[in-house]
Amino acid sequence: GAGVSQTPSNKVTEKGKYVELRCDPISGHTALYWYRQSLGQGPEFLIYFQGTGAADDSGLPNDRFFAVRPEGSVSTLKIQRTERGDSAVYLCASSSDPGTEAFFGQGTRLTVV
Amino acid sequence: AQSVTQLDSQVPVFEEAPVELRCNYSSSVSVYLFWYVQYPNQGLQLLLKYLSGSTLVKGINGFEAEFNKSQTSFHLRKPSVHISDTAEYFCAVSTGGFKTIFGAGTRLFVKA
Numbered sequence: 001g002a003g004v005s006q007t008p009s010n011k012v013t014e015k016g017k018y019v020e021l022r023c024d025p026i027s028g029h030t031a032l033y034w035y036r037q038s039l040g041q042g043p044e045f046l047i048y049f050q051g052t053g054a055a056d057d058s059g060l061p062n063d064r065f066f067a068v069r070p071e072g073s074v075s076t077l078k079i080q081r082t083e084r085g086d087s088a089v090y091l092c093a094s095s096s097d098p099g100t101e102a103f104f105g106q107g108t109r110l111t112v113v
Numbered sequence: 114a115q116s117v118t119q120l121d122s123q124v125p126v127f128e129e130a131p132v133e134l135r136c137n138y139s140s141s142v143s144v145y146l147f148w149y150v151q152y153p154n155q156g157l158q159l160l161l162k163y164l165s166g167s168t169l170v171k172g173i174n175g176f177e178a179e180f181n182k183s184q185t186s187f188h189l190r191k192p193s194v195h196i197s198d199t200a201e202y203f204c205a206v207s208t209g210g211f212k213t214i215f216g217a218g219t220r221l222f223v224k225a
Contacts, residue, residue: 004156031211042117042203042215043157056212091157101147102213104157 002026004105006092012111013082021077021108025094032075033102034067035091043091049075082112115140115206119216127224128196134189134219136204146187147205147213148178157203163187174198199223 005024035043045059049069069075093102120135148160161172168180207213
């Protein structure tokens with residue numbers, strides 16, 4: 001596609017449930033990033049993929065969060081046993097050259113009630 | 114470790130006035146620097162970037178920024194703002210690896 005696509009755009013879930021957030025990067029971009037943006041804050045780094053492998057997952061807050069990118073394109077961020085504190089906008093970005101310009105999707109707004 | 118500090122959380126300014134949004138960073142190695150803009154209900158969009166070379170960088174929509182290594186700053190400027198520039202602006206730093214760290218953002222509010 002022309003840009004980074006994230007689905008769903010909005011997700012409301014109950015506390016304790018499992019959610020999956022999908023990111024479809026720009027075609028040909030090997031680098032993919034997940035960020036989390038809370039209200040009034042800048043994006044917070046979660047994880048970075050180079051190809052299929054997670055090159056840096058140091059930003060994942062705990063073991064309830066996991067992300068995959070099995071074929072080096074689409075990525076899924078998975079959150080188990082969601083908590084109200086997980087409510088935020090989850091942003092995905094991709095780039096052709098790691099560390100340079102990243103192109104962001106519109107984000108998925110996750111609300112845990 | 115890298116960090117980014119945006120010195121102003123909000124900047125109100127009148128239309129056609131100049132504006133400067135301040136950004137300081139800390140890093141022990143060479144950095145790449147970025148400014149992103151987020152318009153209401155839209156995704157982040159790159160305004161400009163400094164990778165190397167000239168320290169004065171020009172971006173889209175008439176914005177420019179100057180990399181000052183000695184002061185570890187990368188302030189964003191525009192000589193005359195428009196109502197349509199109202200948005201959240203984020204400064205970001207990368208060491209050329211993969212992790213880009215963002216500041217907390219500055220909300221620019223342009224008044225008529």
